[in-house]
Amino acid sequence: MTEKFAVRSALSTTPAYIPGKPPQAVEGIESYKLSSNENHLPPLPGLTDVIAAAATTPALYADPAVSALTAELAAHLDRPAEMILFSAGASEMISALANITLEAGTEVVYPWPSFEMYPQIASLRGATHRRIGLTEDFRHDLDAMADAITDSTRLVFLCSPNNPTGSAIRTDEFEQFMARVPQHVIVVLDEAYREFCTDPEAVDGLTALDAHPNLVLVRTFSKAHGLAGLRIGYAVADPEIILELRKAVLPFAVTAVAQAAARESLSRVSEVEVRAKEIAATRDELIAGLREQGWDVPDSHGNYVWLPLDAKSADFEQACLAAGIAVRNLQDGVRISIGPDASMRRVVDIAAEFRARYH
Incomplete structure (x- = not known):
């Protein structure tokens, strides 16, 4: 240093x-x-026109509440708007989750190898890492992860499909894991790649959310929607968690261009x-x-x-x-x-x- x-x-x-x-x-x-x-396919036809139209007033701030997109996503997911919060990419939301849970003396549990931001954000907050290796077939070792949870644990990261190994967490193993997690510990299910998943047994985060109020879904428009360069992700969670996350995400971080592009892409999901x-x-x-x-x-x-x-x-x-x-x-x-x-x-x-x- x-x-x-x-x-x-x-x-x-x-x-x-x-x-x-x-x-x-x-x-x-x-x-x-x-x-x-990155998504190698060309943009949806007409999407660049929407982006260009949204970029005509760069001197003005974007809607900080992301109101229109939040309402449309809430209708699409059939969940109240109070359960949804947007951020400048899923990465910012992951950072915000660390900000509301981790500090010196606390612990975070995550699989490894997995998304490289998990250890980075844990270290920045001074938290203790509980890094759990994958199984021999490159899947989350959920039993070992549950064993690693202590009284000091404040945050658990799951990644399904896992980046970089591609494995999806199955519903039965997810439910067995959640049954062992104390209800005050926030569990993040990172679903950045969910649209590419073809495993019929893979856990559906939205369904799981109904049974687990300590679960936070982190999703993105970067991958399947092909909007990585515009930086727009979101969380779906209990309104009380969303309320705390609002204190940790940056205001005005989701640009008008990103909001317009995401609305267009969502309408053509x-x-x-x-x-x-x-x-x-x-x-x-x-x-x-x-x-x-x-x-x-x-x-x-x-x-x-x-x-x-x-x-x-x-x-x-x-x-x-x-x-x-x-x-x-x-x-x-x-x-x-x-x-x-x-x-x-x-x-x-x-x-x-x-x-x-x-x-």
């Missing part, structure tokens, strides 16, 4: 978030960024869902192609595939970069976002050559 400036001691143990690398240019071939789980399932089909094809080569690839329900390479992760990342593909090296493995068909074919070719060289 720097000695030149007076900063919080918690920063000495706080990792900085490292974004996915861009691809490097390779002469003669098109490069693809498959490192950030059936199209969004169809496109998400198209991406899921491409994902399953990629998994099948890698498995045919002999790779041990777990089932995925996000818009990405996890390749558990352990010590070979860096070598695979470099092989991809040399071929104009950027993937996400997370040390334990490599996460490959779903992209255009041509990029998927190239990934399969890279994997085949890599396996022939290193196995």
